Amino acid sequence: MKHRLKFAGKKLIRMLLLLLGVSLLTFLLMWSSPLDPLQTNVGQTALGSMTQEQIAELEAYWGVDMLPAQRYLGWLSGVLHGDFGTSLLYRQPVLTVIGERLANSVGLMAATWIFSGVLGLVLGMLAGAYRNRWPDRVIRGYCLLISSTPAFWLAILLLMIFAVELGWLPVGLAVPMGLQADSVTFIDRLRHGILPVLTLSMTGVANIALHTREKLIEVLSSDYILFAKARGESQTSIFCGTDCVMSRFLP
Amino acid sequence: MRSNVKRKPAALLACLLVLSLMAGCGGSSSESRSNTSENRSSVVIAMDPNSEPEAGFDPAFGWGAGEHVHEPLIQSTLTVTNTNLTIDYDLATDYSVSEDGLLWTVHIRDDVKFTDGEPLTARDVAFTYNTVKEASSVNDFTMLDHAEALDDTTVVFHMTRPFSIWPYTMAVVGIVPEHAYGSASYGSNPIGSGRYILKQWDKGQQVILDANPDYYGEQPNMQRVTIVFMEEDAAFLAAQAGEVDLAYTSATYSDQTVEGYSLAAYESVDNRGFNLPAVPEQTTESGETIGNDFTTDVQVRRAINIGVDRQEMIDHVLNGYGSPAYSVCDQMPWYNSASEVTYDPEKAKSLLDEAGWKTGEDGIREKDGVKAELNLLYATGDSVRQALAADFAEQLKELGISCTLEGVGWDTAYDRAQSDPLIWGWGAHTPMELYNIYHTIGDTGLAQYSPYSNSTVDVYMDQALASSDLEVSYDLWQKAQWDGTTGVTQDGDIPWVWLVNIDHLYWVADGLQVAEQKIHPHGHGWSIVNNVDQWSWS
Numbered sequence: 001m002k003h004r005l006k007f008a009g010k011k012l013i014r015m016l017l018l019l020l021g022v023s024l025l026t027f028l029l030m031w032s033s034p035l036d037p038l039q040t041n042v043g044q045t046a047l048g049s050m051t052q053e054q055i056a057e058l059e060a061y062w063g064v065d066m067l068p069a070q071r072y073l074g075w076l077s078g079v080l081h082g083d084f085g086t087s088l089l090y091r092q093p094v095l096t097v098i099g100e101r102l103a104n105s106v107g108l109m110a111a112t113w114i115f116s117g118v119l120g121l122v123l124g125m126l127a128g129a130y131r132n133r134w135p136d137r138v139i140r141g142y143c144l145l146i147s148s149t150p151a152f153w154l155a156i157l158l159l160m161i162f163a164v165e166l167g168w169l170p171v172g173l174a175v176p177m178g179l180q181a182d183s184v185t186f187i188d189r190l191r192h193g194i195l196p197v198l199t200l201s202m203t204g205v206a207n208i209a210l211h212t213r214e215k216l217i218e219v220l221s222s223d224y225i226l227f228a229k230a231r232g233e234s235q236t237s238i239f240c241g242t243d244c245v246m247s248r249f250l251p
Numbered sequence: 252m253r254s255n256v257k258r259k260p261a262a263l264l265a266c267l268l269v270l271s272l273m274a275g276c277g278g279s280s281s282e283s284r285s286n287t288s289e290n291r292s293s294v295v296i297a298m299d300p301n302s303e304p305e306a307g308f309d310p311a312f313g314w315g316a317g318e319h320v321h322e323p324l325i326q327s328t329l330t331v332t333n334t335n336l337t338i339d340y341d342l343a344t345d346y347s348v349s350e351d352g353l354l355w356t357v358h359i360r361d362d363v364k365f366t367d368g369e370p371l372t373a374r375d376v377a378f379t380y381n382t383v384k385e386a387s388s389v390n391d392f393t394m395l396d397h398a399e400a401l402d403d404t405t406v407v408f409h410m411t412r413p414f415s416i417w418p419y420t421m422a423v424v425g426i427v428p429e430h431a432y433g434s435a436s437y438g439s440n441p442i443g444s445g446r447y448i449l450k451q452w453d454k455g456q457q458v459i460l461d462a463n464p465d466y467y468g469e470q471p472n473m474q475r476v477t478i479v480f481m482e483e484d485a486a487f488l489a490a491q492a493g494e495v496d497l498a499y500t501s502a503t504y505s506d507q508t509v510e511g512y513s514l515a516a517y518e519s520v521d522n523r524g525f526n527l528p529a530v531p532e533q534t535t536e537s538g539e540t541i542g543n544d545f546t547t548d549v550q551v552r553r554a555i556n557i558g559v560d561r562q563e564m565i566d567h568v569l570n571g572y573g574s575p576a577y578s579v580c581d582q583m584p585w586y587n588s589a590s591e592v593t594y595d596p597e598k599a600k601s602l603l604d605e606a607g608w609k610t611g612e613d614g615i616r617e618k619d620g621v622k623a624e625l626n627l628l629y630a631t632g633d634s635v636r637q638a639l640a641a642d643f644a645e646q647l648k649e650l651g652i653s654c655t656l657e658g659v660g661w662d663t664a665y666d667r668a669q670s671d672p673l674i675w676g677w678g679a680h681t682p683m684e685l686y687n688i689y690h691t692i693g694d695t696g697l698a699q700y701s702p703y704s705n706s707t708v709d710v711y712m713d714q715a716l717a718s719s720d721l722e723v724s725y726d727l728w729q730k731a732q733w734d735g736t737t738g739v740t741q742d743g744d745i746p747w748v749w750l751v752n753i754d755h756l757y758w759v760a761d762g763l764q765v766a767e768q769k770i771h772p773h774g775h776g777w778s779i780v781n782n783v784d785q786w787s788w789s
C-alpha cells in the first residue's frame with residue numbers, strides 16, 4: 001500500500017511540475033510574441049478612429065505596460081487559489097469559456113480516439129501479419145499518403161464529396177442551421193459528427209497503424225515465435241496468441 | 252485470442268453503423284434545407300468567424316462598434332446612419348447642442364418597450380451611456396463626461412470637449428435596460444428594444460434571431476435570421492450545397508459559378524492606399540528613423556498620385572470588383588471631390604522632370620545623389636495587399652521609379668511605415684479616421700501613422716470637431732482636405748496616395764432580395780445585415 005501511495009505521489013508531483021513548466025513556457029512565448037494586444041484584439045481600423053486618451057485606457061486594460069513577472073505571478077497566485085480569472089476578450093470567467101469549448105470537443109475527440117484506435121490497430125495487425133505482401137503494401141501506402149496530408153485539406157475534400165456533390169451530410173456546425181436547440185435530435189448530432197470524426201480518424205489512423213505494424217513485426221521475429229513455428233503451430237494460432245502478448249505491449 | 256476476436260467484429264460493426272446512418276439519413280432533407288425559398292420569411296447567412304462578438308451582444312463591450320460598425324439589431328440606437336451616411340433619427344425625436352458644444356440634449360420617443368415589457372425611458376439611455384463609457388472597450392467615450400436623464404423622455408450628455416460628430420457615435424450604441432443589465436450575463440442574454448430578439452446562440456457556430464413582434468417601427472419582413480460563422484472556404488461550400496442563402500466571399504472566388512446563386516458586389520469605403528513619408532530622412536529624439544528622402548519631395552508624391560492607373564489595378568487584382576479611391580473617405584458626406592484625379596502618366600513624368608528627377612542610364616531617376624527608389628511594405632498574410640503592392644511597383648517602374656517589395660508583420664509595420672511606404676487598409680463611418688490620419692499629434696508634431704504636418708489642415712479639423720452644426724462641420728472637413736490653397740489632395744501636400752475601394756462580395760441565392768446597402772466600412776461582418784428586416788423573397 002505504502003509503495004503504491006509513494007508511486008502515485010511521485011507521479012502527481014511530476015505532473016504538477018510539468019504543468020508549471022508548461023504554463024511558464026506558454027507565458028514566455030506569449031510575452032515574447034511581437035503581437036500588440038491592442039492591434040490583435042481591437043483592430044487597426046478601430047484604433048485609427050480613437051483618440052490617444054482612449055488608446056491609453058485600452059492599454060491599461062490589456063496590461064500592455066505591466067511587468068511580465070508581475071503578470072505571471074499574479075496569474076499563478078490566482079490559479080493556486082482556484083481563481084482562474086476573467087477572460088479579457090470574452091469578459092466571462094475563464095473556466096466557463098474553456099468549459100464551453102471543451103464540452104463540444106470532448107464527444108468528438110472521444111469518438112475519434114476510439115474509431116482511429118480500433119481501425120489503426122486492425123490495419124496495423126493486418127499489415128504486420130502479411131508483411132511485404134499486397135495488404136501490407138496497400139496499407140503502408142495509404143498511411144504514408146495520409147500522414148503527409150494536412151487535416152484541413154482532407155476536410156475540405158470530404159466536404160466537397162459528401163456535402164456538396166452527394167449532399168448526404170451537412171456542411172458545418174454541430175447542429176442543423178437555424179434549428180432551435182430543443183428540436184435537435186441525437187441523429188442530427190450524429191450526422192453532424194460524421195465528417196469531423198471521419199476526417200480526424202483518417203489522419204489519426206496512419207500513425208497508429210504504422211506503429212502497430214512495427215511492433216507486430218518485432219514480436220513476430222522474436223524467439224518464442226520461432227519456437228512456436230518450429231513446434232508446428234499454425235499461422236492463425238500463432239497470430240491469435242501473439243495478439244494477447246501484443247495487448248501488453250501497447251501503451 | 253479474446254481481444255482479437257472482439258476487435259475485428261467491433262470495427263466492422265462500427266463501419267456498418269456509420270454507413271447505414273449516412274445512407275439512412277441522407278435521403279431526408281431535414282431541417283437544414285428549410286431555409287431555401289420554400290420558407291419565405293427566414294434567411295440563413297454565412298459570416299466570417301471574426302464577426303462573432305466574443306464578449307457577446309453587449310454594447311458595452313463593442314457590439315455594434317469596433318472595426319466594423321453596424322446596427323445592433325437586438326437593441327435600438329438614438330440615431331441611425333442613412334445609406335449615404337447622413338444622420339437620421341431612431342429612438343431620438345430630435346437633438347440639439349449648446350453653443351459651446353459641451354451639452355447635447357436629446358428627446359426620445361415615449362412609446363418604446365423592451366422585449367420584457369418594460370418601457371424604455373431616458374434613464375435607460377443615460378444608464379447605457381454611463382456604463383458604456385466605464386467599460387470603454389472599442390468605443391471611444393473620452394469626450395463624454397456623463398449622461399443624465401432629466402425626465403422620462405429627455406437625456407442630456409455632458410461632454411468634456413466639443414465633439415460635432417457625436418450623432419455618429421450615437422448611431423452605434425445600442426440602448427440596454429437598466430433593470431435587466433449585468434455585465435457578466437447581458438452578453439449572452441441581451442434584452443433590447445430592437446427589430447430582433449436573440450433566440451439562440453450556439454457559441455462558435457450560429458446565432459438565431461427572431462423578429463420582435465412588439466417593435467415600435469416597421470415590422471420586419473424577415474421573421475427569422477440565422478447567422479452561421481464559417482471560414483471562407485467552408486462558406487463557399489455551404490453556398491454550393493445550398494445550405495445558406497447568403498455567403499460572404501472574396502475576389503478569389505469571384506470567377507466561380509454556383510448554381511442557384513449570383514455574385515453580388517456592394518460598394519464599400521474599405522480602401523487600400525500607401526502612405527508617403529513627407530519629411531526628409533532624420534533621426535528623432537527617441538532614436539527612431541523617420542522620413543524618406545525621395546517622397547519628401549511634394550512633386551514626387553503628386554507625380555505618383557496621377558501616375559497610377561487605379562482602374563487597371565481593379566481589373567487585374569480585384570477582378571473588376573472595386574472602385575478607384577482618391578481619399579480615405581470617398582462618398583462619405585465629408586469627402587471633398589477635389590481629391591479626384593485623372594490618370595496621366597505623361598504629366599507625372601513631366602512633373603518629375605521639372606522637379607529635377609532626371610532619368611539615368613538604367614532608367615531610374617536621380618537627383619542630387621538620391622535615387623528614385625522605394626521599398627514598398629505590405630502586411631504578410633494578405634494576398635490582395637501583396638498583389639496591389641506588386642501592381643503599384645510595376646506602374647511606378649514605368650515612371651522611372653524602382654521599387655522593391657517587402658512583407659512585414661504588424662509588430663514592426665507601424666514603425667517601418669514612418670520611413671517606407673506601407674499599404675494600409677482603412678475606411679470608417681466617421682471623420683475621426685480622417686482626423687487621425689492627417690492631424691498632427693502632440694508629442695511629435697507630426698501625424699501619427701506617417702510623418703506629415705500642415706497647421707492649416709489641423710486648424711480646419713479642430714474647428715470641424717468643435718462645430719455645433721453637423722452640416723457646417725462637413726464643410727470644414729472638406730476644407731481640411733482642400734480649401735483652394737492648401738490641403739491633402741493632389742494640388743496640396745498629398746501625403747497619402749489612395750488606390751482602391753474594395754467591393755464586398757457575397758453569394759446570394761436566387762430570389763433573395765437584399766435591401767439597398769449603405770456603403771460598407773472596412774471589413775465584411777454584420778454590415779450586410781444592417782437592414783435584414785427589409786429583405787424579402789420573390
